[in-house]
Amino acid sequence: MPEIKVKFYALLRSKVGRDEMTVTASRLKDVMNVLKRDLGPEAVKVISSCHVYINQDNVAFLKGERTSLKEGDVVHILPPTGGG
Amino acid sequence: MATKYKGYMGNMLRVDLTSGKISEFDVTDKEREMFLGNKSLATKILMDNQRPGRDPLSEEAMLIFNTGPLVGSGAPCTSRFNVTAKSPLTGGIGTSNCGGNFGVNLKKCGYDAIVVTGKAEKPVYIDVTEGKAEIKDASHLWGKDTEQTQEALDPKSGKVVIGPAGENIVKYACIISQERAAGRCGLGAVMGSKNLKAIQAKGSMKVPVADPEGFKKAIQAWISVLKNHPITGDNLPKYGTAGLVNKVNIGNALPTGNYQKGHYEDGEMLSGETLAEKYLVKNMGCLSCPIRCGRVVEVDGKQVKGPEFETLGLFGSNMYNNDIPKINAWNRQMDLLGVDTISCGNTICFAMELNEKGMLKSDLKFGKFDNIAQTIDDIAYRRGLGNELAEGSRALAEKYGGKDFAINVKGLEIASYDPRSAVGLGLGYATANRGGCHLNAGYMMFMERIAPINVDPYSTSSKPGLTIFQQNTFEAVSASGCCLFTTYAIFPPIAFRIKPFGIAARIVSKVMGASGPVMNHFGKLLPWGAPIHVPIMIPHSLALAKLTGMKMSLGKFILAGERCFNIERLFNFREGVRGEFDTLPGRFLKEPMDPSKPKKTVVPLGKMLPVYYKVRGWAPDGTPGVRRLKKLGLSHFVSKG
Structure with a gap:
């Protein structure tokens, strides 16, 4: 299975206690299952309100959690942010 | 009070700096219903009273400082006043909105707006108190930066001031109130063209309320929404507008190399997360604001306002700079000189690409930062190449070419988002x-x-x-x-x-x-x-x-x-x-x-x-x-x- 880097941002970093982690997964759903198992329910609750990008693409416009992953892909998990 | 509507003070000031005449006027209630206030009502006043085709830097040009009904009412996030004029940068409508302490204090004096026309013979400031205004000598303030000017005025007043950039008619000079800027469209240059260095306002009048109980309930519910909202209650207080850097960068929309790319490899180093972790002293907010998105950082041992998202993009990724302390210092410098960071950053990056393409030889290069502070100073004082950069990217492209990569619309340089994404x-x-x-x-x-x-x-x-x-x-x-x-x-x-x-x-x-x-x-x-x-x-x-x-x-x-x-x-x-x-x-x-x-x-x-x-x-x-x-x-x- 491909090795995938998962990066966390903003308030999520303090919830999960780290900036990034590496998982092996072939679909985004596998990544989410690992996060659920390793990070605990509070972090998972925050993640469920986050935008998720694979490299530079928002997975909402790919196949959601069914999106396939390949070696070297980076999954970005971004909590709601504002500015402008 | 002439108006039947509460929330307004029901009076406006007209100050003609040529004749020194000060008078009062008001708009109608019908106009209040239609346009509410701030930029909208100010544009109506401009349409009614300024003849078409006027030079925005001429004596006849109007400069309007206006408030809205919610300003000073106690509703959340309502310290915003607006400055409106014909823009010397674009030739079209010039409006800029600002936090700071001026709008609230203007209303405390009993005025919803000040309309300034004419040109003073020597530098002046306008001193507004309850029901009264005077034009006063500002010769001792001319040449001072925006902080020195504010410090020299009444500490208990709300103020708007210009810095050297406004005095020198830099086409994107801004107007400063406390640490906040009416940044866009070059309205500081309009103020400078009138020899108007500052306005201060000090009063104690209260904004009238039609239904105090109903209003109190409405704003309590409103504050609760803002405090419990993931963006205004959580993210903005913690990371400020800089909290967008990573998301915009990952979304391929962060200007990089004068918008040649939308992704900067070192974007994380410019992010709100990095700013909060390494450089943030505390956050700050405008009057009546529960969000407090402003950043306070240290520059030369002094606690000062930190950069916004726009400035991090345009003085960061857009010139391949990953060093927040440099941006903090340039941001502070531009605030003191009274320069709009968005137009300034864009214009400098455009000059960098012109140089890269051999269209305008200069020392400005992507990845070279030791001359940026000097360039900002040269712009504010209109020295050498800075004199040309002070005209903005559209004027620079008209002289040297490169219109396709002079990143402006209608002459106003765009914000730190690439629209291709x-x-x-x-x-x-x-x-x-x-x-x-x-x-x-x-x-x-x-x-x-x-x-x-x-x-x-x-x-x-x-x-x-x-x-x-x-x-x-x-x-x-x-x-x-x-x-x-x-x-x-x-x-x-x-x-x-x-x-x-x-x-x-x-x-x-x-x-x-x-x-x-x-x-x-x-x-x-x-x-x-x-x-x-x-x-x-x-x-x-x-x-x-x-x-x-x-x-x-x-x-x-x-x-x-x-x-x-x-x-x-x-x-x-x-x-x-x-x-x-x-x-x-x-x-x-x-x-x-x-x-x-x-x-x-x-x-x-x-x-x-x-x-x-x-x-x-x-x-x-x-x-x-x-x-x-x-x-x-x-x-x-x-x-x-």
Whole structure:
């Protein structure tokens, strides 16, 4: 299975206690299952309100959690942010 | 007080600096109902009183400092005042909104607005107290920076001041109040052209309220929404506007190398997270603001205002700089000199690319930073190349070429978002009345990248309708005297419980994207079909009704926003800024950001603009249509010519 880097941002970093982690997964759903198992329910609750990008693409416009992953892909998990 | 409506002080000041004459005047209640206040009402005053085609730096030019009814009322995020004039940078409408302490204090003196005309023989400032104003000598202030000037004035007053850039008529000089800036459109240059160094206001009057109990309840509920909202209650206080850097960078929209790319490898080093972790001393806020998005950082051992998202992008990734302390120092320098960081950053990066292409030889190079501070100084004092950069990117392109990569719209340099990765924002930039402004554009970046449910950022479907809805809403919120950050509640806290990448969000997104015709008419229908308030999403209309006693509703509120957008458009047309100016730099229309997806990575403006015009009720060439103007009560401006 491909090795995938998962990066966390903003308030999520303090919830999960780290900036990034590496998982092996072939679909985004596998990544989410690992996060659920390793990070605990509070972090998972925050993640469920986050935008998720694979490299530079928002997975909402790919196949959601069914999106396939390949070696070297980076999954970005971004909590709601504002500015402008 | 001449007005039946509360929330207003019912009096305005007119100060003619040529004759020294000071008088009072007021607008009608009908005008208050139609235009509310701030930029909207100011543009109406400008349309009525300034002859077309005037040089914005001439004696005759008007400079209007206006407030909205909510300013000073105690409602959240309502310290916003507005400065309006014909812009010396664009030749079209120049408006700029600011926090700081001036607007609230002006109302405490019993005035809703000050209209300044003429030119003083020597430097002056205007001293406003309760029911009175005087023109005073400012020779001792001329040459001082914005902080020194504010320190030299009455410490208990609210102030607006210019720095050396305004004195030297830098076309993108700004106006400063406390640490906040009315940054855009070069209104500091208009102030400088009148030899007006500052205005201070000190009073103790209270803003009258029509229904104190109802108003109190409305603003308590409003504050609760803001405090419990994931963006205004959590993210903005912790990371400020810089919190967007990573998201925009990952979304391929962070300007890099004068917008040659949308992704910067070192973006994380410029992020709100890095700023908060390494450099933030504390956060700060404007008067009456529970959000407190402002950053305080240290520069030369002093605690000063930190950079906004825009400045981090334009003085960071856009020139390949990953060093926040450098940006902190330049940001401080520009605030002291009174320079708009957005126009300045864009113009310097444009000069860097001109140099790279051999079109204008200079020492400005991507990745070279030891001359940036000197360049900023040279711009403010108009020395050497700085004198040319002080005219802005459009003027520079007219002289040296490179129009396609001079990143401005209508002469105003654009904000720190590349529209090729959010094409609705591209439509907004192109149609914004003041030019390349993300806010006057309707900030479609929110719908395309930030909101819990996004619309496809590369699709054109439904973008005209959504852009118009956003533009009108932003205009109305500004006219009321409120900060635009309160519009984040359009997606209320409950919407953030929807998983953005889950099936429900994806279905809603697809439906929004596929329902182009409906969405395109959504904003148009709303004003006529919404005699209600929806305070959980747009709390402003209810607060206004309780404050002023007006028969206000959500529909009337958005309609006031549409009226504001149209009167600005009419001002532009009168000044020759017509439909052909509704375009984008060639880079965004012709140069694909991602060559592997050329169709997706330019802005298909030609596809969206005709629909936008039609939905607005404008002619195919962008001229506001008489039928729609009649409905807005603005058709007399057309018949007048």
